[in-house]
Amino acid sequence: MDNDMLKLENQICFMVYAAAREITKQYRPLLEELDVTYPQYLALLVLWEKNELSVKELGEKLYLDSGTLTPMLKRMEAHKLIIRQRSKQDERSVIVSLTEKGESLRGKAACIPGALLENMNIYGPELDQLKKTLGKVLNSIQEGD
Amino acid sequence: MDNDMLKLENQICFMVYAAAREITKQYRPLLEELDVTYPQYLALLVLWEKNELSVKELGEKLYLDSGTLTPMLKRMEAHKLIIRQRSKQDERSVIVSLTEKGESLRGKAACIPGALLENMNIYGPELDQLKKTLGKVLNSIQEGD
Protein backbone atom coordinates (compact mmCIF):
# COMPACT_ATOMS: atom_id res chain seq x y z
CA MET A 1 0.00 0.00 0.00
CA ASP A 2 2.67 2.48 1.03
CA ASN A 3 4.58 1.20 -1.97
CA ASP A 4 1.88 2.39 -4.31
CA MET A 5 1.59 5.74 -2.63
CA LEU A 6 5.25 6.41 -3.42
CA LYS A 7 4.57 6.01 -7.12
CA LEU A 8 4.69 9.24 -9.06
CA GLU A 9 1.54 8.56 -11.05
CA ASN A 10 -0.51 8.14 -7.92
CA GLN A 11 0.46 11.49 -6.49
CA ILE A 12 -2.19 14.12 -6.78
CA CYS A 13 0.36 16.70 -5.66
CA PHE A 14 2.53 15.91 -8.66
CA MET A 15 -0.45 16.27 -10.97
CA VAL A 16 -1.20 19.72 -9.59
CA TYR A 17 2.45 20.71 -9.88
CA ALA A 18 2.73 19.38 -13.45
CA ALA A 19 -0.59 20.89 -14.51
CA ALA A 20 0.41 24.30 -13.19
CA ARG A 21 3.55 24.30 -15.30
CA GLU A 22 1.83 22.96 -18.41
CA ILE A 23 -0.87 25.59 -18.08
CA THR A 24 1.75 28.31 -17.75
CA LYS A 25 3.30 27.07 -20.98
CA GLN A 26 -0.07 27.46 -22.68
CA TYR A 27 -0.18 31.09 -21.62
CA ARG A 28 3.26 31.90 -22.95
CA PRO A 29 2.46 32.46 -26.65
CA LEU A 30 -0.64 34.48 -25.77
CA LEU A 31 1.15 36.60 -23.20
CA GLU A 32 4.09 37.15 -25.52
CA GLU A 33 1.90 39.55 -27.48
CA LEU A 34 1.47 41.62 -24.32
CA ASP A 35 5.17 41.19 -23.50
CA VAL A 36 4.47 39.94 -19.96
CA THR A 37 5.06 36.71 -18.06
CA TYR A 38 2.32 34.70 -16.38
CA PRO A 39 2.97 36.03 -12.84
CA GLN A 40 3.06 39.55 -14.27
CA TYR A 41 -0.24 38.91 -16.01
CA LEU A 42 -1.74 37.81 -12.69
CA ALA A 43 -0.57 41.05 -11.10
CA LEU A 44 -2.20 42.95 -13.96
CA LEU A 45 -5.48 41.06 -13.42
CA VAL A 46 -5.52 42.35 -9.85
CA LEU A 47 -4.59 45.87 -10.88
CA TRP A 48 -7.26 46.00 -13.57
CA GLU A 49 -9.80 45.40 -10.79
CA LYS A 50 -8.29 47.90 -8.36
CA ASN A 51 -5.91 50.44 -9.79
CA GLU A 52 -4.16 51.23 -6.52
CA LEU A 53 -2.78 48.54 -4.25
CA SER A 54 0.06 48.03 -1.81
CA VAL A 55 2.68 45.36 -2.36
CA LYS A 56 1.37 43.64 0.74
CA GLU A 57 -2.21 43.56 -0.57
CA LEU A 58 -1.04 42.31 -3.94
CA GLY A 59 0.98 39.62 -2.20
CA GLU A 60 -2.04 38.46 -0.23
CA LYS A 61 -4.07 38.06 -3.39
CA LEU A 62 -1.34 36.26 -5.34
CA TYR A 63 0.09 34.29 -2.39
CA LEU A 64 3.51 35.86 -3.07
CA ASP A 65 5.88 37.68 -0.74
CA SER A 66 8.07 40.73 -1.26
CA GLY A 67 11.04 38.54 -2.08
CA THR A 68 9.25 37.56 -5.26
CA LEU A 69 7.20 40.69 -5.87
CA THR A 70 9.80 43.40 -5.41
CA PRO A 71 12.00 42.33 -8.31
CA MET A 72 9.03 41.42 -10.49
CA LEU A 73 7.35 44.79 -9.91
CA LYS A 74 10.62 46.56 -10.66
CA ARG A 75 10.74 44.74 -13.99
CA MET A 76 7.16 45.74 -14.69
CA GLU A 77 7.99 49.33 -13.81
CA ALA A 78 10.98 49.23 -16.15
CA HIS A 79 8.56 48.12 -18.87
CA LYS A 80 6.30 51.10 -18.04
CA LEU A 81 3.37 48.89 -17.04
CA ILE A 82 3.10 50.15 -13.46
CA ILE A 83 4.32 52.84 -11.08
CA ARG A 84 5.71 52.13 -7.62
CA GLN A 85 5.61 54.85 -5.00
CA ARG A 86 5.88 54.99 -1.22
CA SER A 87 2.60 55.67 0.51
CA LYS A 88 2.39 59.17 2.04
CA GLN A 89 0.28 57.89 4.93
CA ASP A 90 2.64 55.03 5.76
CA GLU A 91 6.13 55.26 4.37
CA ARG A 92 6.64 51.54 4.93
CA SER A 93 4.13 50.70 2.21
CA VAL A 94 4.76 50.84 -1.51
CA ILE A 95 1.71 51.58 -3.64
CA VAL A 96 1.52 49.98 -7.06
CA SER A 97 -0.63 51.55 -9.76
CA LEU A 98 -1.19 51.11 -13.48
CA THR A 99 0.24 53.34 -16.16
CA GLU A 100 -1.71 54.17 -19.31
CA LYS A 101 0.18 51.38 -21.00
CA GLY A 102 -0.64 48.89 -18.24
CA GLU A 103 -4.28 49.92 -18.40
CA SER A 104 -4.35 49.59 -22.17
CA LEU A 105 -3.31 45.94 -22.13
CA ARG A 106 -6.64 45.00 -20.62
CA GLY A 107 -8.35 45.04 -23.97
CA LYS A 108 -5.79 42.77 -25.54
CA ALA A 109 -6.07 40.36 -22.61
CA ALA A 110 -9.82 39.91 -22.84
CA CYS A 111 -9.60 36.85 -25.08
CA ILE A 112 -6.98 35.03 -23.00
CA PRO A 113 -9.11 33.37 -20.30
CA GLY A 114 -11.43 31.86 -22.88
CA ALA A 115 -8.56 30.61 -25.01
CA LEU A 116 -6.96 28.90 -22.03
CA LEU A 117 -10.18 27.27 -20.88
CA GLU A 118 -10.56 25.88 -24.38
CA ASN A 119 -7.05 24.41 -24.29
CA MET A 120 -7.78 22.76 -20.96
CA ASN A 121 -10.80 21.01 -22.39
CA ILE A 122 -12.83 21.15 -19.17
CA TYR A 123 -16.36 22.48 -19.14
CA GLY A 124 -19.52 22.93 -17.11
CA PRO A 125 -19.95 20.82 -14.00
CA GLU A 126 -16.48 19.31 -14.20
CA LEU A 127 -14.97 22.79 -14.24
CA ASP A 128 -17.14 23.87 -11.31
CA GLN A 129 -16.14 20.78 -9.38
CA LEU A 130 -12.45 21.44 -10.06
CA LYS A 131 -12.79 25.01 -8.79
CA LYS A 132 -14.61 23.80 -5.70
CA THR A 133 -12.05 21.15 -4.88
CA LEU A 134 -9.03 23.39 -5.47
CA GLY A 135 -10.69 26.07 -3.38
CA LYS A 136 -11.07 23.55 -0.59
CA VAL A 137 -7.41 22.54 -0.91
CA LEU A 138 -6.27 26.15 -0.74
CA ASN A 139 -8.44 26.83 2.29
CA SER A 140 -7.36 23.70 4.15
CA ILE A 141 -3.74 24.60 3.57
CA GLN A 142 -4.19 28.21 4.66
CA GLU A 143 -5.76 27.25 7.97
CA GLY A 144 -3.88 24.04 8.55
CA ASP A 145 -0.85 24.02 10.80
CA MET B 1 -19.05 38.72 -19.12
CA ASP B 2 -15.47 39.11 -20.32
CA ASN B 3 -15.14 41.44 -17.39
CA ASP B 4 -15.82 38.63 -14.97
CA MET B 5 -13.46 36.28 -16.72
CA LEU B 6 -10.62 38.73 -16.14
CA LYS B 7 -11.16 38.53 -12.40
CA LEU B 8 -8.46 36.64 -10.54
CA GLU B 9 -10.86 34.66 -8.40
CA ASN B 10 -12.64 33.24 -11.41
CA GLN B 11 -9.51 31.87 -12.98
CA ILE B 12 -9.10 28.16 -12.62
CA CYS B 13 -5.56 28.50 -13.94
CA PHE B 14 -4.65 30.74 -11.04
CA MET B 15 -6.12 28.25 -8.59
CA VAL B 16 -3.96 25.46 -10.01
CA TYR B 17 -0.89 27.70 -9.93
CA ALA B 18 -1.56 28.84 -6.36
CA ALA B 19 -2.42 25.33 -5.16
CA ALA B 20 0.79 23.94 -6.60
CA ARG B 21 2.86 26.45 -4.66
CA GLU B 22 0.90 26.02 -1.45
CA ILE B 23 1.24 22.26 -1.69
CA THR B 24 4.98 22.59 -2.21
CA LYS B 25 5.13 24.65 0.97
CA GLN B 26 3.42 21.82 2.83
CA TYR B 27 6.12 19.44 1.68
CA ARG B 28 8.98 21.66 2.80
CA PRO B 29 9.12 20.80 6.52
CA LEU B 30 8.71 17.09 5.77
CA LEU B 31 11.35 17.09 3.04
CA GLU B 32 13.73 19.10 5.19
CA GLU B 33 14.33 15.96 7.21
CA LEU B 34 15.50 14.23 4.05
CA ASP B 35 17.45 17.35 3.02
CA VAL B 36 15.85 17.47 -0.44
CA THR B 37 13.60 19.91 -2.30
CA TYR B 38 10.24 19.00 -3.78
CA PRO B 39 11.49 18.56 -7.37
CA GLN B 40 14.37 16.48 -6.03
CA TYR B 41 11.90 14.35 -4.10
CA LEU B 42 9.94 13.79 -7.31
CA ALA B 43 13.11 12.62 -9.03
CA LEU B 44 13.72 10.23 -6.13
CA LEU B 45 10.17 8.86 -6.46
CA VAL B 46 10.97 7.93 -10.04
CA LEU B 47 14.34 6.45 -9.14
CA TRP B 48 12.89 4.39 -6.31
CA GLU B 49 10.71 2.72 -8.95
CA LYS B 50 13.46 2.24 -11.51
CA ASN B 51 17.00 2.53 -10.27
CA GLU B 52 18.54 3.31 -13.64
CA LEU B 53 17.20 5.99 -15.91
CA SER B 54 18.47 8.44 -18.52
CA VAL B 55 18.06 12.17 -18.04
CA LYS B 56 15.72 12.14 -21.02
CA GLU B 57 13.48 9.46 -19.52
CA LEU B 58 13.42 11.26 -16.19
CA GLY B 59 12.51 14.46 -17.98
CA GLU B 60 9.61 12.77 -19.76
CA LYS B 61 8.20 11.56 -16.47
CA LEU B 62 8.61 14.86 -14.64
CA TYR B 63 7.84 17.13 -17.63
CA LEU B 64 11.23 18.82 -17.17
CA ASP B 65 14.01 19.43 -19.67
CA SER B 66 17.78 19.21 -19.36
CA GLY B 67 17.99 22.92 -18.64
CA THR B 68 16.26 22.24 -15.34
CA LEU B 69 17.43 18.71 -14.69
CA THR B 70 21.14 19.02 -15.36
CA PRO B 71 21.84 21.49 -12.55
CA MET B 72 19.37 19.81 -10.19
CA LEU B 73 20.90 16.38 -10.75
CA LYS B 74 24.35 17.86 -10.20
CA ARG B 75 23.20 19.18 -6.85
CA MET B 76 21.76 15.78 -5.97
CA GLU B 77 25.03 14.16 -6.98
CA ALA B 78 26.95 16.62 -4.81
CA HIS B 79 24.69 15.52 -1.94
CA LYS B 80 25.59 11.87 -2.69
CA LEU B 81 21.98 10.93 -3.50
CA ILE B 82 22.62 9.84 -7.07
CA ILE B 83 25.34 9.02 -9.57
CA ARG B 84 25.48 10.44 -13.10
CA GLN B 85 27.39 8.57 -15.77
CA ARG B 86 27.47 8.59 -19.55
CA SER B 87 25.86 5.57 -21.13
CA LYS B 88 28.33 3.15 -22.72
CA GLN B 89 25.87 2.22 -25.46
CA ASP B 90 25.10 5.82 -26.38
CA GLU B 91 27.52 8.44 -25.19
CA ARG B 92 24.94 11.15 -25.70
CA SER B 93 22.87 9.82 -22.80
CA VAL B 94 23.56 10.33 -19.13
CA ILE B 95 22.34 7.56 -16.85
CA VAL B 96 21.16 8.52 -13.39
CA SER B 97 21.17 5.94 -10.61
CA LEU B 98 20.67 5.90 -6.85
CA THR B 99 23.45 5.68 -4.30
CA GLU B 100 23.02 3.75 -1.06
CA LYS B 101 22.10 7.02 0.58
CA GLY B 102 19.53 7.86 -2.06
CA GLU B 103 18.06 4.38 -1.74
CA SER B 104 17.95 4.63 2.04
CA LEU B 105 15.76 7.75 2.02
CA ARG B 106 12.88 5.70 0.68
CA GLY B 107 11.99 4.44 4.12
CA LYS B 108 11.92 7.90 5.63
CA ALA B 109 9.73 9.10 2.77
CA ALA B 110 7.04 6.46 3.20
CA CYS B 111 4.93 8.62 5.49
CA ILE B 112 5.02 11.73 3.33
CA PRO B 113 2.26 11.04 0.77
CA GLY B 114 -0.23 10.26 3.52
CA ALA B 115 0.70 13.33 5.51
CA LEU B 116 0.21 15.57 2.49
CA LEU B 117 -3.13 14.06 1.56
CA GLU B 118 -4.26 14.72 5.10
CA ASN B 119 -3.22 18.38 4.87
CA MET B 120 -5.14 18.75 1.63
CA ASN B 121 -8.31 17.54 3.27
CA ILE B 122 -9.64 15.77 0.14
CA TYR B 123 -10.82 12.19 0.27
CA GLY B 124 -12.53 9.40 -1.60
CA PRO B 125 -14.60 10.29 -4.66
CA GLU B 126 -13.60 13.96 -4.60
CA LEU B 127 -9.94 12.95 -4.71
CA ASP B 128 -10.59 10.52 -7.54
CA GLN B 129 -12.48 13.17 -9.47
CA LEU B 130 -9.63 15.64 -8.98
CA LYS B 131 -7.15 13.12 -10.33
CA LYS B 132 -9.38 12.38 -13.29
CA THR B 133 -9.88 16.02 -14.17
CA LEU B 134 -6.23 16.98 -13.80
CA GLY B 135 -5.29 13.95 -15.88
CA LYS B 136 -7.64 15.18 -18.56
CA VAL B 137 -6.12 18.66 -18.41
CA LEU B 138 -2.60 17.28 -18.73
CA ASN B 139 -3.60 15.10 -21.67
CA SER B 140 -5.47 17.87 -23.49
CA ILE B 141 -2.48 20.13 -23.14
CA GLN B 142 -0.01 17.49 -24.30
CA GLU B 143 -1.93 16.75 -27.47
CA GLY B 144 -3.32 20.16 -28.15
CA ASP B 145 -1.72 22.14 -30.99
Added chain:
DNA sequence: TCAAATTAAATTGTACAAAATTTAATTGTT
Protein backbone atom coordinates in the same frame (compact mmCIF):
# COMPACT_ATOMS: atom_id res chain seq x y z
C1' DT C 1 30.52 6.03 -46.87
C1' DC C 2 30.35 10.27 -45.44
C1' DA C 3 28.02 14.57 -45.08
C1' DA C 4 23.43 16.07 -43.42
C1' DA C 5 19.95 15.56 -40.12
C1' DT C 6 18.73 14.25 -35.66
C1' DT C 7 19.25 13.53 -30.87
C1' DA C 8 20.79 14.12 -25.75
C1' DA C 9 22.97 17.04 -22.50
C1' DA C 10 24.94 21.01 -21.28
C1' DT C 11 25.14 25.92 -21.32
C1' DT C 12 23.38 30.68 -21.31
C1' DG C 13 20.29 34.11 -19.95
C1' DT C 14 16.04 35.67 -17.85
C1' DA C 15 12.49 35.23 -14.45
C1' DC C 16 10.22 33.45 -10.74
C1' DA C 17 9.84 31.45 -5.69
C1' DA C 18 10.61 31.38 -0.98
C1' DA C 19 13.29 31.27 3.49
C1' DA C 20 16.05 34.27 6.20
C1' DT C 21 17.90 38.58 7.30
C1' DT C 22 18.08 43.60 7.21
C1' DT C 23 16.35 48.31 7.14
C1' DA C 24 13.24 51.78 8.01
C1' DA C 25 8.79 53.34 9.60
C1' DT C 26 4.99 52.96 12.75
C1' DT C 27 2.59 51.54 16.87
C1' DG C 28 1.92 50.32 21.68
C1' DT C 29 3.30 50.79 26.39
C1' DT C 30 4.90 52.56 30.18
Added chain:
DNA sequence: AACAATTAAATTTTGTACAATTTAATTTGA
Protein backbone atom coordinates in the same frame (compact mmCIF):
# COMPACT_ATOMS: atom_id res chain seq x y z
C1' DA D 1 8.28 61.25 25.38
C1' DA D 2 10.91 57.05 24.70
C1' DC D 3 11.85 52.58 23.86
C1' DA D 4 10.49 47.94 22.67
C1' DA D 5 7.68 45.39 19.50
C1' DT D 6 5.69 45.13 15.19
C1' DT D 7 5.20 45.82 10.39
C1' DA D 8 6.34 46.47 5.15
C1' DA D 9 9.77 46.22 1.70
C1' DA D 10 14.04 45.22 0.25
C1' DT D 11 17.95 42.30 0.10
C1' DT D 12 20.51 37.94 0.07
C1' DT D 13 20.92 33.28 -1.02
C1' DT D 14 19.60 28.98 -3.00
C1' DG D 15 16.97 26.43 -6.23
C1' DT D 16 13.93 25.70 -9.77
C1' DA D 17 11.82 26.69 -14.69
C1' DC D 18 12.32 27.20 -19.46
C1' DA D 19 13.49 29.21 -24.14
C1' DA D 20 17.35 29.31 -27.05
C1' DT D 21 21.78 28.02 -28.34
C1' DT D 22 25.80 25.01 -28.39
C1' DT D 23 28.39 20.71 -28.34
C1' DA D 24 29.10 16.11 -29.15
C1' DA D 25 27.41 11.59 -30.53
C1' DT D 26 24.52 8.82 -33.44
C1' DT D 27 21.61 7.88 -37.32
C1' DT D 28 20.08 8.50 -42.00
C1' DG D 29 20.17 8.81 -46.83
C1' DA D 30 22.06 9.93 -51.43
